[in-house]
Amino acid sequence: MKKGFYKKLFFWIFVFLALFEFWCFYKVIFFDDSKSPWIVFLTDRNGEIITDKPNEFWYKKVWNLDFNSKFVKSLLLIEDKNFYLHFWVDVLAKIRALTSNIWAGEVVSWWSTITEQFLKNKYFFKDRRWYLQKLKEANLAFFFSIFYSKDDILKAYLENIYFWNNIYWIQWAIETYFWKQDLNQLTDEEITILLTLIRKPSVKSINDKDFVSIFERIKKRLGFSFENKITKLNKKESIDRFPFVTKYFCEGKKVDCIGKTSIDANLQKFTKNTLNKTLNSLQWKNVTNGAVLAINPETMEVLVYLWSRDFANKTVDWQVDILEALRQPGSTMKPFLYLLALQKGAFANNFLIDLKSEYDSFEEGKTYFSENYSLKEYWLVRFQKALWNSLNNATVRLAKEIWLNEIFSYYKENWIKFLENDYQFYGYSLVLWNPSLTLKNLAVSYINLIPDFETRTDRKLNFYFVEKPEKVERKLDKNKFLLYKILQNPDNRDISFWVNSILNTSIFQAVKTWTSSNFKDNVVISYNKNFLLLVWVWNTDNSSMRWVTGITGAGYIWHKIVEEAILKWYLKKDDYMMPEWISKLDYCLDKNCFRKEVNYDKSEAKYDSRILERYFPEKDIFEKVSGLEKSQLKDLWFEIK
Helix, strand or coil, X not given: CHHHHHHHHHHHHHHHHHHHHHHHHHHHHCCCHHHCCCEEEEECCCCCEEEEEECCCCCCCCCCCCCCCHHHHHHHHHHCCCCCCCCCCCHHHHHHHHHHHHHHCCCCCCCCCHHHHHHHHHHCCCCCCCHHHHHHHHHHHHHHHHHCXXXXXXXXXXXXXXXXXXXXXXXXXXXHHHCCCCHHHCCHHHHHHHHHHHHCCCCCCCCCHHHHHHHHHHHHHHCCCCCCCCCCCCCCCCEECCHHHHHHHCCCCCCCEEEEECCCHHHHHHHHHHHHHHHHHCXXXXXXEEEEEEEECCCCEEEXXXXXXXXXXXXXXXXXXXXXXEECCHHHHHHHHHHHHHHXXXXXXXXXXXXXXXXXXXXXXXXXXXXXXXXCCCEEEEHHHHHHCCCHHHHHHHHHHHCHHHHHXXXXXXXXXXXXXCHHHHHHXXXXXXXXXXXXXXXXXXXXXXXXXXXXXXXXCECECCCCCCCCCCCCCHHHHHHHHHHHCHHHHCCCCCCCCCCCCCCCCEEEEEECCCCCEEXXXXXXXXXXXXXXXXXXXXXXXXXXXXXCCHHHHHHHHHHHHHHCXXXXXXXXXXXCCEEEEEEECCCCCCCEEEEEEECCCCCCCXXXXXXXXXXXXXXXXXXXXXXHXXXXXXXXX
């Protein structure tokens, strides 16, 4: 019976100890590292500080601790003079503290060792201090002293101790309060202040009566003799100039977020000011918000990132990243279709049919009608001008010629990966880009249009500064080059945008615009191998703007940023060598070639058509012309031979 009794006794003792240890270790085991002190310290690509702030919980920074410094020796003398002698708790000090509490009838001292103080600051900073809590800390101190050296514990203690003003780190305290970097630079008065802050961390002023009392006691105990000179301490100011950038650079990190970002702080600031100034001027036209993204395609470095006009303004989607939201970028997707047409044999000065027509909607009993944004028809229009002027009739007719299922596969395999369903689900609205995608996805897809960049769907934005970009040998693609020159030439904008417009910059850009039919969105995007810029203007509440287009809305912002990027040498004149089979060719506008244009085109291009005389041989038209279309064009005085 005795044997059975002892077995049960040992069993319940074991259970009790196991539960006790679980109770002690619970917060340590399940502690969230994101609640540990750490600092967010970021610079832009030029070394300018753009973020210098604590995370939600305090500060921390990597540094070297001098254990022989006067500060550390003074700290040990005041807080735990036997730190290197006792194993985990100072038994005599505990007994003295307990006796003092009993005699006083209240808690006047806990006399915690540095190991216990570290555990309290790290894992139990919000817990009420009481005898059971002190028992827990003492128990944990025993195990920590087994697995960690005294130096490791002391270093961890100084990285977690509170020094007032939301500072939990000794190095940050001396930088903030005394503008010093080294513990050995501290004066006796500064050391005394810091040690007093440890004892009285909730102080409102170092001139408070309680603070001064503790200060004088510590000064006397350390044997310091100095004349008080410090009357107040500096306040630490948090800096987070570009929260848009901080969020992505530090995303997923639960330790120090310190590094050099890819952002150009001056260009980002200029962009934000330009965006806000423009939106303020358009407020009376019901324009409230905008987004800007600038990338260096060579390295995928993000130079500018603004997903809203103001991260802190709750009325304008503030912390909702609109660059990640699904939108319908409309005509900015047309270049991909026109590139496919170039690959299938189209020429820059081929003609496309621009007539309002009906098409298969792929829904029983329904027909799809194309219609230009201006509601005008241009009958026969050159390929390059149909693209730049975003003629919907010509675009849908081109899609019919190439076959919609082939376009769908081309988009999905080479440009936009996330298209779902099949081509019949989207119908011809596919080429006018009614399907939704993120603006980030749109920007990254445009990189595939750069003449000497290979087509890839795995590119990702990079917020890290690239010190030495990898040199890559690239081959110029003639069709991408031709598309680039079409979008770069302001003469191609004469139908809808005029030759002289806000889209002309001191270095001409390959640029495309889009304005939704209901004026809810407008966007401008330009690209070359050094700089890709996307500007989007819209309304936070998704209401329509009052006749604000890509030219009058996003266009002005885009123009100012491009000119600033040119000044900063992000944008330079093209240095592309003319690819094989591409030439600058004369295009005669009349039979005798009294008037002509000089355009980039495929070198084998030969045209007999004469625009001024409305003479159009069928071979100059890229699409096969139906009998009905010939009849319609003839009625409009277009001679088709």
